[in-house]
Amino acid sequence: MEQKLLRDTFVEINLDNIKYNINQIRQHIGDNVAIAAVVKANGYGHGAIDIAPAIIESGGDILAVATLTEGLELRNRYHNYEILIMGYTPDEYLEFAVKNNLALTIFSLNQANILNEIAKSSNKTPRVHIKYNTGFNRLGYKDSNKSIQEIATIINLKNIQVEGIFSHLALKNRNEDKIQYDKFVSAIKKIETKSKPIKYKHICDSISTVLYPEFHLSMVRPGAIVYGLESEEKGIIDVKPAMTFKTKLSQIKEIETDEGISYGYRWRAKKRSLIGTIPVGYADGYPRNLYQKGIVTVKGKKAPIIGVICMDQCMIDLTDIDGVKENDEVTLFSDGLNNTLSVEEIATLAKTNKNDIISGITRRTPRVYMKNNVVFKIKDYLLSND
Numbered sequence: 001m002e003q004k005l006l007r008d009t010f011v012e013i014n015l016d017n018i019k020y021n022i023n024q025i026r027q028h029i030g031d032n033v034a035i036a037a038v039v040k041a042n043g044y045g046h047g048a049i050d051i052a053p054a055i056i057e058s059g060g061d062i063l064a065v066a067t068l069t070e071g072l073e074l075r076n077r078y079h080n081y082e083i084l085i086m087g088y089t090p091d092e093y094l095e096f097a098v099k100n101n102l103a104l105t106i107f108s109l110n111q112a113n114i115l116n117e118i119a120k121s122s123n124k125t126p127r128v129h130i131k132y133n134t135g136f137n138r139l140g141y142k143d144s145n146k147s148i149q150e151i152a153t154i155i156n157l158k159n160i161q162v163e164g165i166f167s168h169l170a171l172k173n174r175n176e177d178k179i180q181y182d183k184f185v186s187a188i189k190k191i192e193t194k195s196k197p198i199k200y201k202h203i204c205d206s207i208s209t210v211l212y213p214e215f216h217l218s219m220v221r222p223g224a225i226v227y228g229l230e231s232e233e234k235g236i237i238d239v240k241p242a243m244t245f246k247t248k249l250s251q252i253k254e255i256e257t258d259e260g261i262s263y264g265y266r267w268r269a270k271k272r273s274l275i276g277t278i279p280v281g282y283a284d285g286y287p288r289n290l291y292q293k294g295i296v297t298v299k300g301k302k303a304p305i306i307g308v309i310c311m312d313q314c315m316i317d318l319t320d321i322d323g324v325k326e327n328d329e330v331t332l333f334s335d336g337l338n339n340t341l342s343v344e345e346i347a348t349l350a351k352t353n354k355n356d357i358i359s360g361i362t363r364r365t366p367r368v369y370m371k372n373n374v375v376f377k378i379k380d381y382l383l384s385n386d
């Protein structure tokens with residue numbers, strides 16, 4: 001069904017910018033390094049299903065997700081894309097993952113053996129990446145000779161295909177990261193000596209992909225930079241934000257000195273004021289703690305959020321903005337140009353990180369996909385599964 005936009009509050013997703021960002025990553029890493037584009041958390045809020053083709057068409061090699069269900073969502077739609085689950089998949093779900101042709105992350109001989117058995121009964125070759133812990137201490141094999149021996153044993157199993165081995169950096173500083181990298185590379189060397197070469201070796205997320213070209217190995221796993229969120233070191237790789245959060249003014253009213261706004265009257269007018277109400281609240285993914293701190297953009301000017309942010313609405317002070325009318329467009333965040341706040345500025349005000357802001361956009365907020373500056377597709381999760 002062709003969808004209509006039935007809400008004033010939506011995020012606009014620029015598919016061309018996602019393609020641009022993948023191209024920029026490709027230029028930075030060269031042709032011999034694969035890209036596992038991280039599309040977990042619904043593609044960091046951008047809509048995994050609807051951005052996947054842009055990523056693959058512009059040179060992404062693998063789509064990486066955190067959970068089995070995220071992998072299945074993509075697999076149900078796309079039969080040929082390579083999809084890697086980077087998180088832990090419990091034993092009882094392994095068969096389901098294999099049947100659906102999803103590559104798995106494992107870090108035990110026990111799961112390798114289960115998969116080796118599943119292979120025999122299912123007529124499929126399970127594909128796995130081995131997780132190796134070099135210090136982050138989240139998931140993965142302990143860095144030890146015993147682990148190295150066990151991983152070699154897994155690689156030598158007949159019925160499963162070990163496609164990759166990976167680790168994750170703590171990003172403490174260059175020295176600490178180098179220690180992790182060295183541990184990883186030295187373990188791989190020993191493993192390969194005891195078994196055979198592993199195709200995908202990967203340790204870099206966005207920040208390390210940008211900062212440490214010497215750590216790219218044969219694959220990188222960028223997330224944030226795919227969506228145009230610059231990593232710390234600006235300028236090394238130029239990316240463009242893909243998401244803009246917009247709404248429209250529902251109502252404008254004048255209030256008198258001392259009148260209050262929203263729950264608890266936490267804001268009171270110091271003078272006669274012009275107040276706008278916008279139909280966006282914390283249940284749409286706008287952080288509730290931006291109460292009295294958030295800033296939006298109306299007619300190219302900044303307007304502060306005043307009073308407590310409600311679940312579905314909040315109020316802004318329009319007193320200093322000339323000629324504003326009901327139904328005028330309001331930008332909650334964008335690329336930071338034309339007096340808009342960037343995701344980074346919103347994240348700083350909300351005392352969190354950029355990934356948290358964009359992945360927090362909820363399903364009530366429709367996604368409007370733009371291609372060549374025109375609407376390519378409208379997706380409202382409440383109205384359709386398409």
Ligand SMILES: *Cc1c(COP(=O)(O)O)cnc(C)c1O
Nearest residue numbers: 038086205206207221222223224
């Ligand atoms: C989320 C994730 C990434 C991507 O992280 P960014 O900082 O967004 O680039 C890479 N690898 C793993 C294992 C992840 O969980």
